[in-house]
Amino acid sequence: MSLTSNIVLPILQLIVIVGLAPLVKGFINKIEARFQCRRGPSIFQPYYNLIKLLRKDAVVSETASWIFRATPYVAFVSILIIALLVPVLSSCVPLNFTGDVILIIYLFALGRFFLALSSLDTASAFGGMGGSREMMISSMAEPAMMLSVFTVSLAAGSTNLGNITSAFLDSSTLLLNPSLFLAFAALCIVIIAETGRIPIDNPHTHLELTMIHEGMVLEFSGRYLALIEWASSMKLLILLTILVNTFLPWGAASGLTFSGLIISFALYVVKIGFFAFLIVILESSFAKLRLFRIPNLLGTAFILSVLAIISLYVVG
Amino acid sequence: MVEHLFIISIILYLVGALFALCLFKWQMVGNYISFVFAAIASCFGIATAVTVLFSGSTIRLDFQLFLPTIIKYNFLLDSLSSYFILAISVISFVASIYSIGYTRLYVNKRDVRFLGFTYNLFLMAMLLVVSANNAFVFMIVWELMTLVSFFLVIFEHENPTTRKAGLVYIVMAHIGSGLLAIAFFILLAYGGSFSFDSFRDAAAQIPAVYKNIVFFLIIFGFGIKAGIFPLHLWLPMAHPAAPSNISMIMSGVMIKTAIYGFIRFYFEFLTPCPPWWGVIILIIGATSAILGILYALMERDIKTLLAYSSVENIGIILIGIGLSMIFKSYNQMALSSLAMIAGLYHLFNHAVFKCLLFGCAGNIYYSTHTKNIEELGGLIKRMQVTAPLFLIGALSISAIPPLNGFISEWFIFQSLLNGFNIPSVIIKIITIICGAVVALTGALVATCFVKAFGISFLAMPRSKHAEKAKEVPVVMLVSMGILAALCVFMGLFPAKIMMTINHVNTQILGTNIVKALTSYDWLQMKIVRTNFTELSPKSATVFGLILLGITFGALTLIRPKFIRKFYETWTCGIAPESRLEYTATAFTKPFKVVFSNLYRPRLEVSTTYSVPNFFVKSIAYVGEITPIFERYLYNPVSNFVLKISDKARLIHAGNIHLYLAYIFITLLILIMFFR
Numbered sequence: 001m002s003l004t005s006n007i008v009l010p011i012l013q014l015i016v017i018v019g020l021a022p023l024v025k026g027f028i029n030k031i032e033a034r035f036q037c038r039r040g041p042s043i044f045q046p047y048y049n050l051i052k053l054l055r056k057d058a059v060v061s062e063t064a065s066w067i068f069r070a071t072p073y074v075a076f077v078s079i080l081i082i083a084l085l086v087p088v089l090s091s092c093v094p095l096n097f098t099g100d101v102i103l104i105i106y107l108f109a110l111g112r113f114f115l116a117l118s119s120l121d122t123a124s125a126f127g128g129m130g131g132s133r134e135m136m137i138s139s140m141a142e143p144a145m146m147l148s149v150f151t152v153s154l155a156a157g158s159t160n161l162g163n164i165t166s167a168f169l170d171s172s173t174l175l176l177n178p179s180l181f182l183a184f185a186a187l188c189i190v191i192i193a194e195t196g197r198i199p200i201d202n203p204h205t206h207l208e209l210t211m212i213h214e215g216m217v218l219e220f221s222g223r224y225l226a227l228i229e230w231a232s233s234m235k236l237l238i239l240l241t242i243l244v245n246t247f248l249p250w251g252a253a254s255g256l257t258f259s260g261l262i263i264s265f266a267l268y269v270v271k272i273g274f275f276a277f278l279i280v281i282l283e284s285s286f287a288k289l290r291l292f293r294i295p296n297l298l299g300t301a302f303i304l305s306v307l308a309i310i311s312l313y314v315v316g
Numbered sequence: 317m318v319e320h321l322f323i324i325s326i327i328l329y330l331v332g333a334l335f336a337l338c339l340f341k342w343q344m345v346g347n348y349i350s351f352v353f354a355a356i357a358s359c360f361g362i363a364t365a366v367t368v369l370f371s372g373s374t375i376r377l378d379f380q381l382f383l384p385t386i387i388k389y390n391f392l393l394d395s396l397s398s399y400f401i402l403a404i405s406v407i408s409f410v411a412s413i414y415s416i417g418y419t420r421l422y423v424n425k426r427d428v429r430f431l432g433f434t435y436n437l438f439l440m441a442m443l444l445v446v447s448a449n450n451a452f453v454f455m456i457v458w459e460l461m462t463l464v465s466f467f468l469v470i471f472e473h474e475n476p477t478t479r480k481a482g483l484v485y486i487v488m489a490h491i492g493s494g495l496l497a498i499a500f501f502i503l504l505a506y507g508g509s510f511s512f513d514s515f516r517d518a519a520a521q522i523p524a525v526y527k528n529i530v531f532f533l534i535i536f537g538f539g540i541k542a543g544i545f546p547l548h549l550w551l552p553m554a555h556p557a558a559p560s561n562i563s564m565i566m567s568g569v570m571i572k573t574a575i576y577g578f579i580r581f582y583f584e585f586l587t588p589c590p591p592w593w594g595v596i597i598l599i600i601g602a603t604s605a606i607l608g609i610l611y612a613l614m615e616r617d618i619k620t621l622l623a624y625s626s627v628e629n630i631g632i633i634l635i636g637i638g639l640s641m642i643f644k645s646y647n648q649m650a651l652s653s654l655a656m657i658a659g660l661y662h663l664f665n666h667a668v669f670k671c672l673l674f675g676c677a678g679n680i681y682y683s684t685h686t687k688n689i690e691e692l693g694g695l696i697k698r699m700q701v702t703a704p705l706f707l708i709g710a711l712s713i714s715a716i717p718p719l720n721g722f723i724s725e726w727f728i729f730q731s732l733l734n735g736f737n738i739p740s741v742i743i744k745i746i747t748i749i750c751g752a753v754v755a756l757t758g759a760l761v762a763t764c765f766v767k768a769f770g771i772s773f774l775a776m777p778r779s780k781h782a783e784k785a786k787e788v789p790v791v792m793l794v795s796m797g798i799l800a801a802l803c804v805f806m807g808l809f810p811a812k813i814m815m816t817i818n819h820v821n822t823q824i825l826g827t828n829i830v831k832a833l834t835s836y837d838w839l840q841m842k843i844v845r846t847n848f849t850e851l852s853p854k855s856a857t858v859f860g861l862i863l864l865g866i867t868f869g870a871l872t873l874i875r876p877k878f879i880r881k882f883y884e885t886w887t888c889g890i891a892p893e894s895r896l897e898y899t900a901t902a903f904t905k906p907f908k909v910v911f912s913n914l915y916r917p918r919l920e921v922s923t924t925y926s927v928p929n930f931f932v933k934s935i936a937y938v939g940e941i942t943p944i945f946e947r948y949l950y951n952p953v954s955n956f957v958l959k960i961s962d963k964a965r966l967i968h969a970g971n972i973h974l975y976l977a978y979i980f981i982t983l984l985i986l987i988m989f990f991r
Contacts, residue, residue, distance in 0.1 A: 006838065032375045054874050061885040063698040063776050063892065067707075069880075080863045081856060087413035098839035100849035102729050103717055106758075108714045111760055120770035120898060122885045128770075128898020135766060136906040139759035146729075150748060153848060154736055160849040219885065222873055223878060280806060295910050302752070309748050312743055 005256035006094040010084050012261070013093075017241070021270075022046035028276050028283075033283040046233065050226050058222030062121040071225035072220065073120040075111040079231045082107050082238055086161055086243050090253040091169055093162030094183045098280040099223055101242075105142075108194070111231065112138055119216040122285050134289065137200060137212065140298040141193040141199025144186050145153040147305035151183040152246055161242060164247045175247065178315065182308035184247050187200045187274040189301035191243060193294070198283040200294055210288070237272070242273045318375050322393060323365040323448070325405075328357035331441035333628070336432025343428050347419055350432035354439055355412035361405030361443060368398040369819045376449070392449035392512070395823040399660065399816065400446040400569075400576045403667045407568040407803075408439045410795045414675055415561040417792035421682055422559075431471060431559070438464045438565065445573050451500040451510040453517035455493070457828050464487040465470040465570060468562045469554045481553035488550045490538035496577075499632050500535040502526055503585065509744040515585045527586055534581045535600070542574035544634065545604040546625045546945045552611070556619035556687065560678025563619060567626045572663055575633055582641055583824045594641030595743055602753040603632030603637050609760045610911060613767070613904050617675045621768055622670065627664040628757060632728060633659050635750060639731050642738060644748075644825065651734050653829045654846065655822040656729035660817045665720045665806060669712040671801040676706040679788045679796070682773065684781040684913035691779040692772035701793045703773045708800040710765035712807070715758050718853040718860075723813075723844075729753060730846045763904070765823065778894045787956055808854050810844050898930050901939065908941070917941040 026043040033040020042048075060068065082104050084095045112134065119131030153159040156167040157178055193200045196213040205211055211218070217228050245252060253260035253268035258309050289297060330497040332353025339346030347717065368375060375392040393401070415435065422428050443460035448454040466489070470482035500510070506522045507514035536547065543551035551571070555563045578597070582589055608627030615621035636659020644653035679702045680695065681687055696703040706718065715725035735747030786794075808812055811834050818830040835845050844850040872878070884909075885892045908917050921936040925931060967978075 054871065057874075057879040057881060058563070060880045060882055062882050063885060065703075065774060067696065067774060073867065076867060077864045080821055082861050084859060094838075095852040095859070097843050097852050097856075098859065099717075099839075099851050099853075102726055103722075103851065103856065104727070105880035106715060106717050106722055109759070109762055110342070113711065113716055113766060114716060116763075117770050117774065120766075120903075121774040123775035123892055123894070123897045124885045124887055125896055125898050128903060131766070131770075132898070132903045132906055135759075135763040135911065138738045139756065139763055139907075140910070142758045143752035147748065147752050148428070150733055150751060153733060158848050159730075159733065163849070223875070227867075284556075291906070292909055306749070306752070310745055313736070313744050313748075 001255070002291040005092070008256060009090055009092060009094050011088065013088045014080065014087050016101060016265075016268075017086075017234055017237055018080070018230075020269075021052060021230065021237040021280050024237050024240070024272060024276055027234040027273065028280055031280045032283060035190045035280060041301040046229075050230060053221075053226035053229070056222040057063055058220075058224050059293065060221075061124075061219055063123040064118070064121045064219070067114070068118045068121040068219075069224070070200055070222040071114040072231075075231045078107045078111040079234045079238065083234065086238055087252065088243055089261050089268060090255065091162055091166040091245070091249065092255055093160075096160050097112075097161040101153070101161055101164075102159060104147065104161070104242075105149070108235070109138075111235075115216055116218075116226070118126075122219040124219065126211065126215050126218055129209075130212055130218065133212045134216050137193055137294055137298070140295050141190045141301070143188045144298060144301035144305045145194070146171040147302070147309055148183040148190065151179055151305065154309070155180055161246070165245045165252060166254060168246070168249045169252060170235040172250070177312070178181055179308040179312040180247065182304050182311065184243075186301045186305035186308060187243060189297060190306075191239045192279075192282070193298060195232070197238060198280055199289045199297070202288050205288075219267075221265040240272055240275050241268075244268070244275065318364055318367045318371075318373070318393065319377050321360050321367065322375075322377065322391075322443075322457045325357045325360035325364060326440055326443065328353050328360065328410050329443075333433045333436035333440075336436065338631055338904050339429070343439050344423060345434040347428045348416055350417045350422070350436055351412045351415045351419075354415075354436050355409055356437065357436075358408035358412060361401055361408065362829035363400040364393065365402035365405060368393050368609075369402070369816055370733065371821070372819060375954045377447075379561060380862070390449045390450050390453045391449055391596075393869070394575070395465060395819045396579060396763050397446045399820045401443060401574065402816070404439070404446065404574060407671050408442075408566060411561050411564045411568075411797055412439075413795035413798075414564065414678070414792050417789040417795075418559070418678055418682065420789065426471075432541065434464050435562070438468060438570075440561075442565075442570060442573060443904045446576050449512045451504065451512065451515070454512075455497060455500070458496070459493060461570070461573070462486070462493065465558075465562075465566060468566075468638045469558045471559055471562070472557070475557075477553075478557040481557040485550040485554040487549070490539050492537045495533045495537035496700075499530045499537060499581075501566060502530050502533075511579075514583070519585055519587050520735065522586075525627060530581075530586060530896075531589075534577065535596070536940045538574040538577040538581075538588075539600070540574075542634075543577075543604075543627050544600050544630060545607045545627065546949055548604070549911045549946065549950060551624040551627060552615075553619050555674075556617060560619070560674055560681060564623075564674040564678070567674055567781030571630060572633075572667060573627060573632070575637065575659075575663060578634075578637060579824065581643070582637075589641055589742065591642050591645040591647050591738075591743060594643075595746060597641060598638030598640075598746065598750055599636055602750045603631070604628065604634065606753050606760075607914075609757050610907075610914060613760060613764045613907055614915065616687050616690050617898050618680065618768060618772065619674070619687050621689075621764065622673050622677060624762065625761070626666070628761065629662065629670065629713075632724075632757070633666065634958050635697060636660070636662060636728055636731065636841075639735070639747065640726040640825075646738060648737055649825055650829050650832065651731065651737060651826045653825050653827045653958045654727070654734065654833070655731040656821055656825065657814055657817045657833075658724060658731045661727055661810075661813055662724035663808050663815065665712070665724050665803075668799055668802045668806065669709045672705065672709040672796055672803065673713065675792070675796045676702055676709060676798070679792060679863070680785075682788050682792070686779070686781050687767065689772045692777070693742045693775050693779075693784045693894060693897065694773075694782060695779040695785055696773040698777075698782075699770055699773075699787050701787060702796070705793070705796045705800050706773065707769055708803050712803045714762040714765050716762070718807045718857045720803050721820045723810045723853065725754070725758060725904075726851060730848060732784060733848060736845075755908060760907075763907070767900050767903045771903065775897050776892070776894045778897065786840060810851075810853065811842050815846070828990050840909075861870045898938060914944070916944065918942060927957075 116131035119127035156164040201212040253264040332350040336350035375393040444457040507518035612624035639655035712719040712721040717720040732751040
């Protein structure tokens with residue numbers, strides 16, 4: 001691998017993830033509005049929001065400590081590191097020696113840890129409630145996530161996302177393994193839970209008692225809020241990217257050629273758009289689950305992932 | 317030369333103990349001197365361990381002081397024991413410095429001479445436990461360690477719960493010692509002598525049945541000390557009852573001596589092990605991990621919480637050890653070494669961060685005189701150094717990168733994933749289910765420590781104690797700082813620790829995989845590598861810092877004069893006060909509902925009215941979880957024992973003639989049988 005591609009590819013990964021994340025959110029909002037027979041805000045509205053917030057000062061609670069002020073940076077930067085480790089346009093991830101999917105899962109945990117702490121920091125009961133629920137949901141999602149990741153890793157022979165993508169690109173027959181379908185289903189449920197979409201959490205709600213993620217970030221404003229919003233939309237995009245480039249890797253470039261990257265970018269946008277559209281359909285056709293029904297849904301995901309791994313071992 | 321270092325260390329501990337006892341008039345001075353001696357002695361301990369580990373030599377020490385001359389080679393320093401000596405000595409060093417500050421809590425309140433005395437003996441006994449090379453000697457020092465730590469547990473003995481904790485501890489510890497003694501006698505029957513060397517030679521001759529019996533005896537015997545479920549009962553009682561500097565050592569390293577016992581027996585005395593032994597250890601580990609953290613989650617006493625979390629971490633360590641045993645019995649030595657690295661890495665990590673957390677809990681107790689986190693809050697502004705130290709500990713234990721807990725968790729996952737190499741499908745599936753358990757445990761640990769840190773350090777103080785909190789003496793902060801630095805160092809430079817563990821692997825497994833586990837990437841940074849992937853926590857941190865710099869720079873460019881305005885939190889129109897904050901109980905309430913089958917929560921709400929049914933005067937709320945292991949496992953056993961002893965009391969009539977008759981009858985029976 002040449003030095004240019006080692007430098008260009010990571011920067012490209014960052015630009016795509018950071019740049020496209022608000023667009024995905026805008027796209028989902030727009031289509032959702034169309035489903036509800038509304039015209040909806042512009043697809044670029046999330047960008048306008050971010051720019052507006054970044055230009056503003058922030059109001060900080062008197063009771064909050066430095067944890068509160070550090071949290072947005074921790075949440076944002078931990079997602080940026082993840083963006084370096086995920087194959088986006090090319091299956092070649094030059095920085096993949098830094099870590100694998102286990103590091104990625106625990107980097108998500110880093111951001112969540114600080115968000116939950118800052119939710120307690122302002123001494124408001126809403127924050128604590130959101131933080132507590134977020135930790136509950138993510139804990140319940142963790143085993144299913146780990147097992148489905150394990151299934152994929154064992155099928156591909158690596159826990160490194162770049163290597164997984166290239167393994168599946170090299171022999172697509174690997175992807176016909178039935179256990180991967182089960183793992184895919186489990187991972188879909190987990191991603192819904194991790195990104196706080198309906199039926200787990202409603203990202204549009206501002207009714208105090210139903211907020212989970214929004215409750216946790218209630219006290220942030222200005223620059224801090226912008227970083228957190230951006231980070232959460234990047235989290236959605238990254239998880240979709242992992243899903244897309246693991247289970248539907250076709251078209252991803254394997255090196256650094258201009259034409260290859262263009263094709264793979266076009267396909268990438270189409271694939272992400274497709275999954276975003278699925279999320280819209282899901283969100284429009286379901287109501288939010290009761291909080292204590294969520295473990296059942298995540299339990300289903302867990303069972304699916306256990307079946308996935310057992311079938312991988314038994315079927316081979 | 318090395319043996320001198322070791323002996324000097326032992327002598328220094330003894331001298332320190334005597335100093336504490338001898339200076340009658342100046343208790344505090346005597347105490348300081350004894351802690352300083354302990355700190356110096358542990359430096360010698362570190363030197364011993366490092367020399368032995370890196371020279372790869374085995375040193376035998378032969379004292380012939382009081383014991384009969386048939387017992388040779390009483391002590392042995394090899395790589396395995398040196399690794400444990402290293403862990404013990406590092407923690408002892410830090411704890412000794414910490415104690416210099418912490419014991420001020422007891423000045424003029426109680427006799428601190430005794431504390432210094434038992435403290436030194438305790439450290440010495442632990443060193444001797446991991447270096448004993450003779451079952452007889454081992455039992456003596458093992459008992460010494462138990463007894464001395466019992467006295468340390470009941471140091472604040474005017475408190476009835478402390479006395480009960482001490483009683484439970486000593487009873488359970490002795491049941492464990494009894495089982496160990498039986499195991500040693502079985503090995504003696506085949507080895508011919510009490511020396512561990514003869515045990516090693518006899519391994520092949522022991523019939524399978526006796527091997528299995530010894531295996532279970534060892535699980536229970538050492539398991540009680542390690543605190544595995546359901547033998548953990550003493551642990552969450554005794555660790556919080558002891559003074560914090562003692563809990564640091566007990567939780568940090570004392571329970572690890574049992575892990576040492578497991579490794580000594582299963583990898584040296586009882587080889588070759590059948591695969592199901594490893595599976596049992598693996599399952600015990602996974603059970604302890606998940607149940608330990610589930611109980612920690614519900615705790616409000618910060619030290620009990622940490623004690624339950626020790627049960628969880630012992631579970632994680634045992635998962636590594638169990639996997640290593642499974643791989644070894646299938647003769648996959650490289651994987652066995654990988655799992656052993658995972659287990660032993662986590663062992664050292666846990667020693668470091670648990671010691672740090674107990675120390676910070678001690679700081680909290682020192683300045684607020686409470687351990688109940690519901691009464692704390694807002695300490696981050698009052699204890700500005702303790703807070704980040706506790707945060708580092710909390711992040712480490714939650715396996716958050718780039719701190720040390722993540723590295724061992726990563727190794728555990730890598731070894732579990734390598735379970736696909738095991739020929740048996742059942743064991744394969746068990747390993748992968750354990751992977752799910754470890755994942756769930758990891759997420760619960762994070763929740764637990766968000767609660768522990770968030771409720772006690774953030775927001776507003778919930779009581780007068782917390783309001784008046786002040787930072788603790790510098791000496792305590794410095795010692796905790798050493799541990800926090802170790803957490804960061806061991807997270808960023810895993811290759812150094814792996815090299816050390818590799819020496820242990822070379823001895824007990826005969827492998828050297830450190831070359832296969834490390835390599836250099838295209839930026840010429842050292843990385844850790846397994847057959848699945850690579851990991852470089854150092855470069856992840858560097859990239860993180862660069863990206864943080866870029867983010868900060870970009871934000872400053874967009875708005876150079878960024879202003880933060882401070883206002884009070886909006887609480888729907890009421891002035892914010894601490895009663896409006898979320899509590900620890902509320903924070904973990906969702907988990908109580910989800911796992912209600914395990915917790916069986918009990919709820920009692922009683923309302924008193926000033927005008928019946930209309931005006932509420934007060935509402936009393938009692939919520940607790942059922943300790944199911946205590947109720948359904950321990951209580952029946954202890955009731956049974958009590959009933960039997962009640963019956964046995966009938967023959968103790970208190971009449972001397974009757975007792976003489978008993979002796980006479982016993983003699984007669986003996987004479988009849990052994991003519």
